[in-house]
Amino acid sequence: MAHTDTLLRYRPWRGVPHGPLYASVALARASLKLLLRRRLMWGLLALALLVFFFFFYAQYLVVWIENQLATDTIRFAGVPVNAKNLTRFLDRLALNGSDHTFGNFIWYQGYVLVIVLALAGSVLIGNDFFHGSLPFYLSKPIGRWHYLLGKSLAVGVLINLLTTGPAIVLWVQAGLLYDWRSYYVNHLSLLVGIIGYGLVLTVTLSALVMATAVWLRRTVPLAMVWMALFALLPMLANWLVEATKDERWRLIDLWNNLYLCGLSCLQTDHATIRPSPQPDYWMAWVAVGGGVLVCGMYLRRRIQAVEIVA
Amino acid sequence: MTVEQRIPRGPAGNLQLLGEPNASAAQSVAPPQRATLEPPLLLFEHVSKWYGPVLALNQVTLELTGGITGLVGANGAGKSTLLRMANGQIQPTMGRVTIRGVEAWDWRARRLVGYCPDVDAFYEDLSGRRFVWTMARLCGYTRREATRRTEAVLERVGMAHRAERKLRGYSKGMRQRIKLAQALLHDPELLILDEPLSGIDPIGRQELLELFQSLAVQGKCLLISSHELEALEKLTNHVVIMARGRIAAVGTLPQIRDLLDDYPLSVRIDVPQPREVAQLLLNLPDVLAVDVAPPLPHESPETLVVKATHPKRFYQQFGQLVVQHGLNIRRFEPLDESAHAILGYLLGGSGKT
Numbered sequence: 001m002a003h004t005d006t007l008l009r010y011r012p013w014r015g016v017p018h019g020p021l022y023a024s025v026a027l028a029r030a031s032l033k034l035l036l037r038r039r040l041m042w043g044l045l046a047l048a049l050l051v052f053f054f055f056f057y058a059q060y061l062v063v064w065i066e067n068q069l070a071t072d073t074i075r076f077a078g079v080p081v082n083a084k085n086l087t088r089f090l091d092r093l094a095l096n097g098s099d100h101t102f103g104n105f106i107w108y109q110g111y112v113l114v115i116v117l118a119l120a121g122s123v124l125i126g127n128d129f130f131h132g133s134l135p136f137y138l139s140k141p142i143g144r145w146h147y148l149l150g151k152s153l154a155v156g157v158l159i160n161l162l163t164t165g166p167a168i169v170l171w172v173q174a175g176l177l178y179d180w181r182s183y184y185v186n187h188l189s190l191l192v193g194i195i196g197y198g199l200v201l202t203v204t205l206s207a208l209v210m211a212t213a214v215w216l217r218r219t220v221p222l223a224m225v226w227m228a229l230f231a232l233l234p235m236l237a238n239w240l241v242e243a244t245k246d247e248r249w250r251l252i253d254l255w256n257n258l259y260l261c262g263l264s265c266l267q268t269d270h271a272t273i274r275p276s277p278q279p280d281y282w283m284a285w286v287a288v289g290g291g292v293l294v295c296g297m298y299l300r301r302r303i304q305a306v307e308i309v310a
Numbered sequence: 311m312t313v314e315q316r317i318p319r320g321p322a323g324n325l326q327l328l329g330e331p332n333a334s335a336a337q338s339v340a341p342p343q344r345a346t347l348e349p350p351l352l353l354f355e356h357v358s359k360w361y362g363p364v365l366a367l368n369q370v371t372l373e374l375t376g377g378i379t380g381l382v383g384a385n386g387a388g389k390s391t392l393l394r395m396a397n398g399q400i401q402p403t404m405g406r407v408t409i410r411g412v413e414a415w416d417w418r419a420r421r422l423v424g425y426c427p428d429v430d431a432f433y434e435d436l437s438g439r440r441f442v443w444t445m446a447r448l449c450g451y452t453r454r455e456a457t458r459r460t461e462a463v464l465e466r467v468g469m470a471h472r473a474e475r476k477l478r479g480y481s482k483g484m485r486q487r488i489k490l491a492q493a494l495l496h497d498p499e500l501l502i503l504d505e506p507l508s509g510i511d512p513i514g515r516q517e518l519l520e521l522f523q524s525l526a527v528q529g530k531c532l533l534i535s536s537h538e539l540e541a542l543e544k545l546t547n548h549v550v551i552m553a554r555g556r557i558a559a560v561g562t563l564p565q566i567r568d569l570l571d572d573y574p575l576s577v578r579i580d581v582p583q584p585r586e587v588a589q590l591l592l593n594l595p596d597v598l599a600v601d602v603a604p605p606l607p608h609e610s611p612e613t614l615v616v617k618a619t620h621p622k623r624f625y626q627q628f629g630q631l632v633v634q635h636g637l638n639i640r641r642f643e644p645l646d647e648s649a650h651a652i653l654g655y656l657l658g659g660s661g662k663t
Contacts, residue, residue, distance in 0.1 A: 017450030017496070020417055026447035037435050131431040136492065139397055139425035140448040143417040 020146040027137070027150025031124045032157060041119060045162075048112040052166040055105050056173060059095040063177040092274075097174025097183065099266035102167045102194050106201070106262060110230070110255055113162050117205055118226040120158055121213035124151050130217045144303040152206040159205055164198025189267060196265030201258060204288055207295035208254075214302050230255050238275070247277040251287045260284035349411035351375050351422070351500050351531050352396055357405030359391055359555075366391040367402070368555040374500070374533060378526045380542040381535040382649060383552030384657055389535045390428065392552065393504050396533065397425040409500065424498035428505045428535075430485040434478035438469055438488045441477060445492040463491040468517060482509030490518070501525065503534045507541050519545055539649040549649065551656055558656050566656075567621060567647050573655045574598050574617040575624065580641035584612045590631055591616055596624045615645070 035041050073080045094100035128134050137147055171191055175183040208229075216222045233253050240249035250256050256278075263273060264281040352374040359367040367388045381389050394400045395407050398414040409419035432441055439460060446456035464470040467487040480488065486509055493501060503522075507515050515538075522532055522545055536542045542549070547563040559566045567575070581587045588600040596618045603613040618624040621644075632639060645651070 015452065015455060017421070018452075019450060022450055023448045026444070030444045030447070034433055034435065127433075132429045133431045133433065135394075135397075135399055135425065135427040135429060136432075136445065137448065138399055139420060139423070139427070139493070140445060141417050141420040141450065141496075142448060146417065 017141075020142040021149070023140065023142045024146045024150035024153060027142070027147065028153035028157065031151060031154035035120055035123055035154070035158075038119070038123070041116070044112055044116050044119070048109060048116070048162045048166075051105075051108055051112065052169075055093070055095065055101075055108075055166075055170055058090055058093065059097070059101065059170065059173060060177065062090055062095045097171070097178060097187065097190075099190060099193065099263065099268040100272070101174070102170060102190065102197070103259065103263050103266060103268065105167055105170060106163045106197060107255075107259055109163050109166070110258075113159065113205075114226055114230045114255075115223075116158055116162065117155065117209050118223045119219070120155055121209040121226075122217070122219035122222045124154055125210060125213035126217040126219065126222060129214065148210055148299065148303070152210060155206045155209050156202040159202050160198050163201055164194060167194045167198070193262075193266030197262030200261045200265065200288065204254075204258060204292055207292050207299070211295035211298050214299065241277075248279050248283065250279055251283055254288075254291060257284040257287045257291075261288050349408065351410060352533070353406075353408045354392075354395075355406045355408075357395065357402045357407055359388075359395065359400065360403045365555050367395070370405070370555075370557055372550065372557060372560065374531055376526075376529065376531045377548060378522060378532045378534065378546035380546050380549040380649075381533060381552065382537075382539065382542065382549055382653060383558070387552040387657075388555040389552055390504060391555075393425075393502050393533065393535055396500075397423055397502050399425075421496065422499045424493035424496065424501045426486075426489045426493040426501070426503045426506055428508075430482075430489060432477045432485070432488075435476060437474050437476055438480065438484070438491075439464065439473035441488065442473070442491050442495065446495050449496040451496075459495050460491075463494045466494065466521065467491045468514070483511055483514050486510055487514075487518075490521075499529075499531060501530055501532045503532065503536075505536055506534060507536055507538045515541060539653070543649050547649075551653065553657050559652075563647060563649060563652055564621075566652055567644075570652070570655050573646070574619050575621040575647075576645040577616045577618065577624075578603075578641065578643045578645055579614045579616060579639060581612055581614065582638055582640075584614050587637060588614055590635060590637075591628075594618070594624065594627045594631065596620045596627065612640075 073082050075081070093104050128137065134147075138144070142150075168191065171187070171194060175187070212222055212225055216225060234256060237250045237253040237256065240252075241247055260273070260278060260281055261284050263270075264285070270278065270281065350373045352372070354370050354372040357367055357370045358365065370388075370392065372392075381392065383389050391400060395402060396409075396414060398407075398409075398416070398420055401415050407414040409422050412419040414423075436444070442464060443456055443460045446459050447453070449456075451459060461470065464473045467490050469484065469487045469491060472484060473488075477485070477488070486506060490503070490506060493503070506522075507518060510518060519541065522534070526532055534542065534545070543563070548561065549563060549566070550560050551558045551566070559569070579587070584602050588602060591597050591600050591614070597616055598619060599617045601615045601617075603615050631637065646655070
């Protein structure tokens, strides 16, 4: 500060500043770093890792038992038990590298993912509105959509870190557990399906996180709305389906709709989906598409009006 | 040397007072070739802004091309709304705001604008350096360039050696400097500063004033909103005065004072023979009254307070009077040409903002 006459003497820079899309990526990176500074986030990631490890080792265990101990009996608490029966409790998870393996994995990761996204929404977006940090971002050469894109990218990374990425690792592992040449060739559609499932999750949940965070801003109301969406609505949907015998009531359960969309990407036979009965795939797609559309319209409306009024 | 001396000002004619229709306009400096070839740096055209039933800005027309302009007015006068609109944070309900011909709402316009908001809501977990660096990345710079610019601006605002601390531990003044640093990152042509001196200690204030002056000398245009009228007067006498959502006056303080015909100019004159000089002054057509001020302890007893209309004409007549009669003037001081006084006249009350 002493030599003010030399101020603003930048050494000439010959580069051209990147466009706002580049800034969106920078914003996403900064947002993720902010989020990862929180211990709670690391706790949730550890929980998600536990779910992944469960699937990873259970899949290995099932295959190992099938291959190595298929005909053996072992003594369990003094009682001879067929080794294959030991893993029967895992049958529901279909840990055999099939479409249901990945569908189930992503389903169970959803419990952690929902909490992660509620936290991410309030930290990354809600705080900007609530504490008034937006003027700093929006005074830079980026538009409102670029801001949202940056935040969506951060949310998308989280979603894929918890679901698509580990599911792909499970697919690779399944190939190594079986005949990898035939598995990778014959089940390539599963990999495409996993990526498709991840894409559906990314688009839908990003839009939902954005919309709810822009709407509610604070952590507690945000968590309550997410609980309602992902805990109460599924319970209500089950109750309504049982009461009315009409499976279309499941369409009010967003996570189930996403699950159905994911399974349709994985080309799962509709009849094998549990719990049953389930609405048709196209209905789930329409419901998810409608949700994304509503979120998009809400965000567009908000963005036209996002004005930094202290 | 003051900034006003360094920077040529615009024509005196671009000055209007509240009540006159629109076109409160224009000022000052910019490299001549730019001024002729390019659209104005900042242009408000008949801009109005409603917040529900509240009219925050009312038919504002304003043009800035360079130099330092102070934005003053009472709370709720519309200063912050105007600044946010200039930075594209708010859209006008009616009218148009452009930066070099580009709509201020468009992100491209913000390449030319640095904004230092009045709020200081940061991510408190970040260090000052990290925050500024992140802002540099949002400007589109590569990592290396962002680092270089971050260090440059931190040095510039005197925060280089304190930038590693987390923002939550910063004092008000340090936060102001960090806000200023992020506004300077992309070397903007137009710098919009909302209360930049608030919370800064006197030494720091002087440093920042020098910084603003050096920026203006380098051809930047600064629009500074502040309630610190004394500090603002040191920086510039070119002001935009806002009242009730309208631009009450634009111009230099003496220009604005000249137009305040309803309020006679008060001038203090110290002379050895006050009564004789008072008699001469009363013969001047623009002098309304002359008071012989009562003697105050430790002050010269020979003091006159003259009230006159048409300040410019009065100054000429008084000059002639002094030459004709060989008056020995010890002190000549206009009492109400300060920003405070002018604001008081324009806005009513004491002029407090």
